[in-house]
Amino acid sequence: MGVLTSLLIHLFLLLQLQTLVVLSQNIVNGSVPVRESLTASESQQFSSSWRSPSGDFAFGFRKIKQNDGFTLSIWFDKIPDKTILWHAQVNTSTGLVPDGSKVTLTAAGGLILTDHRGHQLWDSSLSLSSGSVSRGRMTDSGNFVLSSEDSPDEYLWSSFENPTDTLLPSQSIEVRGDLSSRRTETNFKKGRFMLRLGDDGDVQLFTLNSETLEQSDTYFSYYASNTKDPNPGIQLVFNQSGYMYVLRRDNSTFVLNKGDPVSSRDFYHRAVLHFDGVFAQYYHPKRQGNDNNSGWVLAWAVPENMCEKTFGPNLDANELGNMACGFNNICILGHNQRPRCECPERFVLQDPSDVYGDCLPDFEMQTCGPVNNQTDVATANTDVNLYELVTLEGTNWPSGDYKRYRNYDEEKCKDACIKDCFCAAVVFGLDRVCWKKKFPLSYGHRSKTGDSYTLVKVLKRAADVPVNGKRGKNHEWLIIACSVLLGASAFVNFIFLALYRKKSKSKKKPNQARDIGAATATANATALELNLRVFTYRELAEATRDFTEELGRGAFGIVYKGFLKVSGDSEVVVAVKKLDRLAQENEKEFNNEVKVIGQIHHKNLVKLVGFCNEGQSRMIVYEFLPNGTLADYLFRRPRPSWEDRRRIAVGIARGILYLHEECSEKIIHCDIKPQNILLDEYDSPRIADFGLAKLLMMNQTHTLTNIRGTKGYLATEWFRNSPITSKVDVYSYGVMLLETVCCKKAVDLKENVILIDWAYDCFRENRLDDLIEDDLEAIDDMETVERYVKIAIWCIQEEPGMRPNMRNVTQMLEGVAQVHDPPNPSPYSIISCD
Ligand SMILES: *[C@@H]1O[C@H](CO)[C@@H](O)[C@H](O)[C@H]1NC(C)=O
Ligand SMILES: *[C@@H]1O[C@H](CO)[C@@H](O)[C@H](O)[C@H]1NC(C)=O
Ligand SMILES: *[C@@H]1O[C@H](CO)[C@@H](O)[C@H](O)[C@H]1NC(C)=O
Ligand SMILES: *[C@@H]1O[C@H](CO)[C@@H](O)[C@H](O)[C@H]1NC(C)=O
Ligand SMILES: *[C@@H]1O[C@H](CO)[C@@H](O)[C@H](O)[C@H]1NC(C)=O
Ligand SMILES: *[C@@H]1O[C@H](CO)[C@@H](O)[C@H](O)[C@H]1NC(C)=O
Numbered sequence: 063m064g065v066l067t068s069l070l071i072h073l074f075l076l077l078q079l080q081t082l083v084v085l086s087q088n089i090v091n092g093s094v095p096v097r098e099s100l101t102a103s104e105s106q107q108f109s110s111s112w113r114s115p116s117g118d119f120a121f122g123f124r125k126i127k128q129n130d131g132f133t134l135s136i137w138f139d140k141i142p143d144k145t146i147l148w149h150a151q152v153n154t155s156t157g158l159v160p161d162g163s164k165v166t167l168t169a170a171g172g173l174i175l176t177d178h179r180g181h182q183l184w185d186s187s188l189s190l191s192s193g194s195v196s197r198g199r200m201t202d203s204g205n206f207v208l209s210s211e212d213s214p215d216e217y218l219w220s221s222f223e224n225p226t227d228t229l230l231p232s233q234s235i236e237v238r239g240d241l242s243s244r245r246t247e248t249n250f251k252k253g254r255f256m257l258r259l260g261d262d263g264d265v266q267l268f269t270l271n272s273e274t275l276e277q278s279d280t281y282f283s284y285y286a287s288n289t290k291d292p293n294p295g296i297q298l299v300f301n302q303s304g305y306m307y308v309l310r311r312d313n314s315t316f317v318l319n320k321g322d323p324v325s326s327r328d329f330y331h332r333a334v335l336h337f338d339g340v341f342a343q344y345y346h347p348k349r350q351g352n353d354n355n356s357g358w359v360l361a362w363a364v365p366e367n368m369c370e371k372t373f374g375p376n377l378d379a380n381e382l383g384n385m386a387c388g389f390n391n392i393c394i395l396g397h398n399q400r401p402r403c404e405c406p407e408r409f410v411l412q413d414p415s416d417v418y419g420d421c422l423p424d425f426e427m428q429t430c431g432p433v434n435n436q437t438d439v440a441t442a443n444t445d446v447n448l449y450e451l452v453t454l455e456g457t458n459w460p461s462g463d464y465k466r467y468r469n470y471d472e473e474k475c476k477d478a479c480i481k482d483c484f485c486a487a488v489v490f491g492l493d494r495v496c497w498k499k500k501f502p503l504s505y506g507h508r509s510k511t512g513d514s515y516t517l518v519k520v521l522k523r524a525a526d527v528p529v530n531g532k533r534g535k536n537h538e539w540l541i542i543a544c545s546v547l548l549g550a551s552a553f554v555n556f557i558f559l560a561l562y563r564k565k566s567k568s569k570k571k572p573n574q575a576r577d578i579g580a581a582t583a584t585a586n587a588t589a590l591e592l593n594l595r596v597f598t599y600r601e602l603a604e605a606t607r608d609f610t611e612e613l614g615r616g617a618f619g620i621v622y623k624g625f626l627k628v629s630g631d632s633e634v635v636v637a638v639k640k641l642d643r644l645a646q647e648n649e650k651e652f653n654n655e656v657k658v659i660g661q662i663h664h665k666n667l668v669k670l671v672g673f674c675n676e677g678q679s680r681m682i683v684y685e686f687l688p689n690g691t692l693a694d695y696l697f698r699r700p701r702p703s704w705e706d707r708r709r710i711a712v713g714i715a716r717g718i719l720y721l722h723e724e725c726s727e728k729i730i731h732c733d734i735k736p737q738n739i740l741l742d743e744y745d746s747p748r749i750a751d752f753g754l755a756k757l758l759m760m761n762q763t764h765t766l767t768n769i770r771g772t773k774g775y776l777a778t779e780w781f782r783n784s785p786i787t788s789k790v791d792v793y794s795y796g797v798m799l800l801e802t803v804c805c806k807k808a809v810d811l812k813e814n815v816i817l818i819d820w821a822y823d824c825f826r827e828n829r830l831d832d833l834i835e836d837d838l839e840a841i842d843d844m845e846t847v848e849r850y851v852k853i854a855i856w857c858i859q860e861e862p863g864m865r866p867n868m869r870n871v872t873q874m875l876e877g878v879a880q881v882h883d884p885p886n887p888s889p890y891s892i893i894s895c896d
Contacts, residue, residue, distance in 0.1 A: 091115045094198040099166040102132035102159060113139060114200040118330075118348075119147075121200045123163070128248040128632050131158025134165055134175055134184070136206055136221055138330060141346055143357065147204060147228040147332055148221045149250050150175055150184045151242075157250030159183055169194040172208045172219050186219040193218070204230045229306075229333045231326055235259050235298040244337045246416060254383075255339040256280065263294020265308055267341055267365070269383045281383035284339070284372065285365045289316050304331040304361075306343060319343070320362040332358075338386045338401050338418060340368050360398045368401040369393035369507035371460060381461045381504065388412075388420035389502035392457055395509065396744055406506075407452050407663045408520040414628065420502070425521035427501070430483035451476050451488070451517035453724075455665075455716065457508040458489055459516060465498040476517060487518040510709055594660045595672030599679045606638050613637055614691075616738075616751065623686065626671075635686035636671055640679075649675055656682065659753040662725045666717030668740060668748045687748060689741035692798075696736055701805040704839035706745055708846065711802045712875050713747040714739055718795060719868040721752055722788045729753050730786070734794035735775045736801060774808035778860050778888075789862040792871065796857025803840070803850050804833045818858050822887055825851055849874070855884035 092114045100110050102123035111122025120139040123132040124146060135149040152159055152175070162178030172186035172195050186208065188195070195218055196211040207220040217223070222233045227243050229235070238261065243253035254272045259265050265287040268280040287308050289295035295308035295316070304323030307315040323331065329345040336342065342363035365372075368386045387393040387403035396402045405411055405421035412420045428449055467478060475496035479485040486501040491514035499516075506516075603609065605624035613621045619642035625633040652675055659682075660670045674681040689695070692710065695702055714734075721729040731738075731752050740748045777793035779786060797808050800821050808817045824832050830848055834840040840847050853874045859865045864885075866874070873879035 092200040092202075094167055094200070096167050096169050096195060096197065098198075099164055102134075102161060102163040104161050111139075112198070112200045112206075114202045114204070116202045118202055119200055119204045121206045123159075123165075126156075126158055126248050126250070129156040129158055131156055131160060132163060133158050133250050134163075136200070136204060138204075138332075138346070140348070141330070142350070145332070145346075145358070147230060147334075148206070149226050151226055151250070151252060152184050153251075154183070155251070156248075157245065157252070167195065167198050167208075169196070173198070186224070188218045195219075203232050205233070227335045227337075229298075229300045231300050231302050231304055231331050233300050237261060237263070237296060239298070241335045241341075243335045243339065246337050246418065249337075253337050255335060255337075257335050257341055259295060259298050259308075262290045263296065263308075263310070264288065264290045265295060265298050267335075267339065269339070269385070271383065282371075284368075284385065285341070287316055287318070300331075300333060302326060304329075304343075304345070306333060318362065318364070323361060331361075336400065338368060340365070340386075340400055342399070363399040366399070367395055368399065369395045369509070371505040384504050385507075387418055387506065388416075389504055390421040390423075390506070391419070392454070392506040392508050394507070394744075402744075404508075404665075406454055406457075406516075406518050408518070415632065423520070427486070428483055428519060428521075448522055449480060449519050450522050451479060452520055454508070454516040454518060456510065456514075457506060457516040458491075458514045459487065459499055459503045459506045461505050462486075462499045462501075462503050463497045464500050467496040467498075469494050470496040479517065479519060485519060487516050489514050489516050491515075594656070594670060595683070597672055597674040597681070597683060599674055599676045599681075602638055602674050602681055602683070605636065609638075609640065624683070626683075635688075637684045637686045639682045639684065641681065652680060655753065658727050661727075662721070662729070662753065664717055664720040664725075665746070666713045666748055667720065667752060668750045684750070687740040687742045689743060689745055691737050692739035692741065692747060692802075693736035695741055695745070696801055696805050697807060701837060702745075704837060704843060707802050707805075708850075710739075710741075710745070710747045711799055711850065712872070714749065714798070715795065715868060715872045715875055717747065717749040718791055719872050721749070722791065722868050728788075730788050731791050731794075733775075734791050734798060736798055739798075777862065779862055787862060788867070789865050792857050792865045792868060793862075795868070795871065796854045796865075799850060799854040799857065803847060803854070805837070818887065821851060822855055825855060825884075826886075849877070849881050852881045852884055855887055856881070858887045859884070860888045 092112065094112050098112075100112070100122050102125075104125070111120040113120045118138065118140055119136060121136050122134070124135050124137065124144075125132055131154075133146070133149045134152075135146045137144045137146045149157070150173075151157065159175065160177055163175065163183065164178075165173055165175045168174055172188050174182060174186075175184040176182050188208070193210045193212060195208045197214075198206065198208050200206050205220050205222040207217045207222075209215070209217055222230070225233065225235070225239075225241055227241055229241065235241070235257075237259050240256055240258040242257075243255040245251045245253040254270055256268045256270060257265065258268065266283040267285040268283050270280055287295065289308045289310060293310045293312050293314065295310050297309040298306070299309050299315075300306045304326050305317060305319055307317040307319075309315055323329075323343075324345050328349070329347055331343065331345050333341065333343040340363050343361040344358035345361055346358045371385050384391075385393060386401035390409055391403045391405055393401045393403055403418050408424055409421040410424050411417060412422050464484065465478075467475065470478070470490075471494065472490055475488050475490045478496065479488040479498060482498065484500060485498050487499040487503060489497045489499060597605075602624065605626050606622040609620075609622050611623040613623050615621070616639075619640045622638045622640065624636045624638045626636055628634055656670070656673045656675075663669065668687065669685045671683040671685055673683060692714075695710075696707075718731065718734065721731055729752055731749065733751060734749075738750050740750050742748055775794040775797050777790040779790065797818060800806075800817050801808055804817065804821070806815065806817055809815070810817075821833060824830055825848075830844065830851060831841065833851065834847060853866075853871060856864070856866050856874075857871065870879060874881045
C-alpha cells in the first residue's frame, strides 16, 4: 500500500504542477522569421512552440492549470516536468494571460504579446537605436534572441539579458541587474524577493513590500556575497561548466558553488530564486536513466536558513516585512533548505490558497479599551479572564519585543502576559528571560533544536469557560470507552458491559425520532463554532470516487482517500474515515464528540478537517498524511536514521502528553501503537484516532465482541480488575519506544521474540548493543540509546503506579530529568497476551 500511495501522490503532484505543454511547429534550426506568431489555446491544435535546434529548449505558451491561464515562457523541453526557466512578466493578478492570447514577432517592436481582444500585455523592449528585427532564435543554451539582418550576432533583445527568476550556464548579471521571484509556484506575478548585483559590487538577496514591489524600495537584505570595495564585484557569472561566481574588478572570483558541479555535458543546470526567497542551483540528468528518475537535484542554496532572519550590524533596527512566511506565520526549515509555513494554533491563513501568507487569529483578539464601565457587561476582548496562553514548542519570534524580564520562571512570564492587554505573546527561553511581544509577529520560526518556546494569547474556547457545566463527568466514560476499544478478553468485556449498562440507565434516552434536517442544522452550528466543515454524504462520495481507494482499516471502519476541491481548480487530499460502528440515534453525541476532537490541535496530532453526519452515515474527514504509518517506517530496511527515530519518539511523547494534560478535555488514547502514528511529509509523527474511543462509546454494546484489541501493547491492568488510567497509554508508549530504538516489532512470532522481555534482559546483562545490532548511528550515541531503553522499561512496569506520567517521560527523553535504573518490569508474573 505504501508504494501505491506514494505513486498516487507523485501522480497527483505531477498533475498539480504539471502544465499542459503545447505542440511544436517546425521552425528551421530554431530560427523564427518576422510575422510568425504563437497562440495560447486550450485545444492543442492551434498551439505551438519554437524549439531550439537540439530540442533541449522551447519558447511558447504554457498552460498553468491551478490559475487557469497561460504564461509566455521558455522551458526545458526534454525533461518530464518541462521546468520553466523564463517567463514574460505580465501585469495581471496571476501574471498569466488568457486563452487566445498571441505573441507575434514584429520588425519594429520585437516580441509583442496581446490578449484575445488584441490588447497589448507585454513586449520585448528593444534598445532604440539598434534597427529592426529580422529574426528570432531559440538557442541551444536556452536563450531566446532577436537580431537584425545586418548584425546577426548582436542581439537587439535576449531572454538572458532580461532574466526573471532563473539563470542558466553562460548567462550573467551585470551591475544593477537583478532576478525577481514569482509570487507563488504557480503565480507568475513578481514576488517578494529579489537578487541584485548592486553598485557597490555586492550580490544581495532582498525582501520587498509584497504589495508595491518597488524595486528601489527594498526592506532588508538576507544574504550578501560580501564582494564590495576595495575589489568590488562587476558581474555575477554562471559559466558553461556550471560554476557560479562573482567576478571582481581584479579578475579574481568569489565562487558560490559548494564543491565542483557535475558535468554540463550530461546534466542540465539552473539557478533559481524561488518564490520563498531561497536562491538555489540544481542539476538534472539530460538523459533519463532506467532507474534514476530523480528530477532536479540540489547543488547548493543560500541562505543557509531561510527561516531565520540574521540581524546584520546595520539592519537590526529594521523590522519591516518578513522572511519566507507572512505575519503571524511560523517558518520551519524543510527538505533542500526550503522553508514551509504553519499558522500557530488558533490562527488561520488569510488567503487559504497561500500558505506562505499572513495568519489571522480565529478569535477576537484582546484589546485595551475602552476602560470597563460599571454598567457595561465585560466584553470578550477586554476581560483578561477570557484569554489563555497556548504553547508553541521550539518556536521563537525574534522581533516585536516591547518588554523584557530577566530571571523569570514560566509562571511569572505567563502571568505578566495574561494581565497585560498589550501582550500578544511571550517568548520564554532556557536563559529564563521572558520577552513580551506585540502583534503582528514577524520572522517566527520553529526548529527541532529550538530551546525557546512561545506562549500565544488566545481567547478561551466556549467549552473551556467555566460557565459551561459539561466538564468533569468524562472520566468514567473514558474507562468504558477504552474498554470497548480493547475487548481483548471476555472478562474485560463483561465488567465493562455491566458498567456501561449501569451508566446508561441514568442517562436520558436520546430522541429517537429526529428528522435529518434538524440533525443537519445542529451539525452546522457545531461546525461553525469550530471552523470544521460539514460535508454531505454526496460530497464525500464524490471526493472519494465512491469510496474506491482504501487507505486502511481500523477498529472503527475503513479509511478512504479523497480529493476535496478548494478554491478554483486545486484540490487537497484528505483521509475519510467511514465509521461503521455507531448507532444512528446519537446524532447529538456524535456532534459533541466530533466537536471535542475538532478542538484539539497539536503538531503531533492528526488534524480534523470536518465530518458528515447524515442519516446513518457518519464520517470523519482528516488531513491526509503522505508518508504512511510509523509501523511501515520502523520495520522497513534499511532502517530509518537514529536521529529521525529520536525526533519521532519525542514528538509522539509530546502528542500524548498534550492529550493527557494539556487539551481542554483530557483524553486517554487507549490504542497507542505504530499503526496509529502517521508521518507527515517531513516525517514528523502525528497521532491518529485519538478521541475515537469516546465516539465509539455511543455504540450499542452488541458490537463489542467484534472489536479486537492490539496485543503486545496492552498494559496489564486490562487483564485485571484494576482502574484504567492514562498510564495505559504510557505502557503502550514504552513498548513503542523500544520498537523505535530497535526497529523491531513488539511481538515477532517468526523470530520468537517478545521485545519487552528481551530488552529488559539486554539491559540487565549490560549488552544493549545487541538491541541495535549494526545501527552505526545509534552505536555512536549509546548514551541516548541507554537512556531511551531505561525510560521504556520504566513505562512498561506492570504496576501502573511505578510508571512515570507522560510529562516525566518527555522530560527524561529531552534530558531535562535524570533517568534512574529501572527495576524488573514484571516481577510477579508473566502475563500472557492471549
Ligand atoms: C542549421 O544549423 C547547422 C549548424 O549550425 C547548419 O549546418 C545548417 O546548415 C543549418 N540549417 C539551415 C537550414 O539553416
Ligand atoms: C499594473 O496594473 C495595475 C492595475 O491594472 C496598475 O495600477 C499598475 O500601474 C500596473 N503596473 C505596471 C508596472 O504597469
Ligand atoms: C568556470 O569557472 C570555473 C571556476 O572559476 C573554472 O575553473 C572553469 O574553467 C570555468 N569554465 C569555463 C567553461 O569557463
Ligand atoms: C581582467 O581580464 C580581462 C580579460 O581577460 C583583461 O582585459 C583585464 O586587463 C584584466 N584585468 C585585470 C585587472 O587583470
Ligand atoms: C543514479 O544516481 C546515483 C547517485 O546520483 C549514481 O551513483 C548512479 O550511478 C546512477 N545510476 C544510473 C544508472 O545512472
Ligand atoms: C459608560 O457607559 C455609558 C453607557 O453605555 C456611557 O454613556 C458612558 O459614556 C460610559 N462611560 C465611560 C467612561 O466610558
